[in-house]
Amino acid sequence: MTKQIDARGRSCPEPVMMVQREYDEADTLSILAGSPSAVENITRYCEHRGGTVTVTQQGDVYTMTVTKPCCNCSE
Amino acid sequence: MSCDLKLTKLAECAGCGAKVGAGVLSRLLTGLPSHTDDRLLVGYDTSDDASVYQISDELALVQTIDFFPPIVDDPYTFGQIAAANALSDVYAMGGIPRLALNVLCVSPQMTDEAVREMLRGGYDKVYEAGAIITGGHSIQDREPKYGLSVTGFVHPSRILRNDLARVGDVLILTKPLGVGVVTTAHKAGLADEALYRQAVMQMTELNKTARDIMVSFDVKSCTDVTGFGLLGHTLEMMRGGSAAAVLESRSVPMLAGTVELASMGLLPEGMYRNRRFAEGETRVENGVSRAVIDILYDPQTSGGLLIAVNWKDAIPLLEQLQDHLPCAEIIGHIIPKFGDSSILVV
Numbered sequence: 001m002t003k004q005i006d007a008r009g010r011s012c013p014e015p016v017m018m019v020q021r022e023y024d025e026a027d028t029l030s031i032l033a034g035s036p037s038a039v040e041n042i043t044r045y046c047e048h049r050g051g052t053v054t055v056t057q058q059g060d061v062y063t064m065t066v067t068k069p070c071c072n073c074s075e
Numbered sequence: 076m077s078c079d080l081k082l083t084k085l086a087e088c089a090g091c092g093a094k095v096g097a098g099v100l101s102r103l104l105t106g107l108p109s110h111t112d113d114r115l116l117v118g119y120d121t122s123d124d125a126s127v128y129q130i131s132d133e134l135a136l137v138q139t140i141d142f143f144p145p146i147v148d149d150p151y152t153f154g155q156i157a158a159a160n161a162l163s164d165v166y167a168m169g170g171i172p173r174l175a176l177n178v179l180c181v182s183p184q185m186t187d188e189a190v191r192e193m194l195r196g197g198y199d200k201v202y203e204a205g206a207i208i209t210g211g212h213s214i215q216d217r218e219p220k221y222g223l224s225v226t227g228f229v230h231p232s233r234i235l236r237n238d239l240a241r242v243g244d245v246l247i248l249t250k251p252l253g254v255g256v257v258t259t260a261h262k263a264g265l266a267d268e269a270l271y272r273q274a275v276m277q278m279t280e281l282n283k284t285a286r287d288i289m290v291s292f293d294v295k296s297c298t299d300v301t302g303f304g305l306l307g308h309t310l311e312m313m314r315g316g317s318a319a320a321v322l323e324s325r326s327v328p329m330l331a332g333t334v335e336l337a338s339m340g341l342l343p344e345g346m347y348r349n350r351r352f353a354e355g356e357t358r359v360e361n362g363v364s365r366a367v368i369d370i371l372y373d374p375q376t377s378g379g380l381l382i383a384v385n386w387k388d389a390i391p392l393l394e395q396l397q398d399h400l401p402c403a404e405i406i407g408h409i410i411p412k413f414g415d416s417s418i419l420v421v
Contacts, residue, residue: 011087013263016340020263037347044340044365 154196
């Protein structure tokens, strides 16, 4: 399940808080952020949790895709 | 006395994290008409902590101002922190504060009780410093802010400028870093309560003891670590000179738990502003973690003194400081400048 989060316009630490609330239940997260610092803070949080983050930018909008490590992969 | 009002909810930025970035500030001040006076011993051209004006052969006046939005919810504690932060600039110059004026922005969301408590915190801290508040100015504002304009005095031959660190000097920091990260984490509900209380208590502490001890040693340069973070303020000490600072990251005191919080992205916007200002002249060796570097850029509120002391006096000074300030540590030293970097973090 992909969780969609719109963190644009939110001041720190709200973007991280928004991601933290949804992180455990999501398989992947798609996040909109409005500033480089929000992108960095969210990236740090997700990487701290073991996730992989990719970011694309269009104008002032940053779209972040967070992929969590697979816990059920077979060898 | 307790209030239900949460001051930090009334402001977007907290404490010294609200400071205009050093790079932006420099741009804003460029080109403004500059007049000087033969008696002006320290102006703002070296980004020092206060201006110093000679009154006589034995007396110089130290002048500074500091104010910011709430960094804690309790009004009295906020008043204490704002006052300690403002007074610190006089101590950083080696001076003694004597007079202060309130600078107050009152939000319509604040009760009279909250405003009085904020002021009472400020008054109590100023009196603790041995100074007095003689007036002030207040305006209405959407967000509350508080601070002081402070006047102090220093002997003209004993001014501690921020740009006179000598090659061979040792750097001592008197308070741990991390209050920006801790208060940000607290806003997110993710800071350990004991850690938060420690950060708050630290912010209310005057730099008076550190000042009183250091002036007895061979110290030529000092600054206090506040909104621009350790790296930002260290850069102000080094910039334009022929020396560079080596900072030993493992020796820099940090509030326990802050590295973990930084790695979770609980970083204030001010950290990024400070990084933009200082990273071009800062070289970081491999092996220093991203989270530790973040804390070196973390904006501090009412932070410690960063003292450049003659290496011969470093251990005796540190020992005396640690008798009263157990978190004080030697964090680096000054070397001849190398290349374009003014700071090397190892």
